[in-house]
Amino acid sequence: MDGTYYAGAKPTVDGEAGEALRNARLGLTLSMDVSRHSSVKLYGTTGVYSRTGLEFDSIGVAFQVRWGSGL
Numbered sequence: 001m002d003g004t005y006y007a008g009a010k011p012t013v014d015g016e017a018g019e020a021l022r023n024a025r026l027g028l029t030l031s032m033d034v035s036r037h038s039s040v041k042l043y044g045t046t047g048v049y050s051r052t053g054l055e056f057d058s059i060g061v062a063f064q065v066r067w068g069s070g071l
């Protein structure tokens with residue numbers, strides 16, 4: 001489980017200051033070993049608070065491989 005919070009400056013449009021930009025998100029990642037050197041990750045995130053107008057959910061799958069010395 002993870003979380004993110006970020007905030008930005010107040011935008012100014014045509015000389016009028018807007019509200020400060022803020023956003024908070026929560027996510028969950030599940031990692032499963034495929035072999036000693038690789039894994040598959042399933043992840044998803046959702047917005048819990050937004051003052052940026054960028055409200056979205058995301059899901060994904062990643063395949064990770066480790067290589068190099070010291071394995």
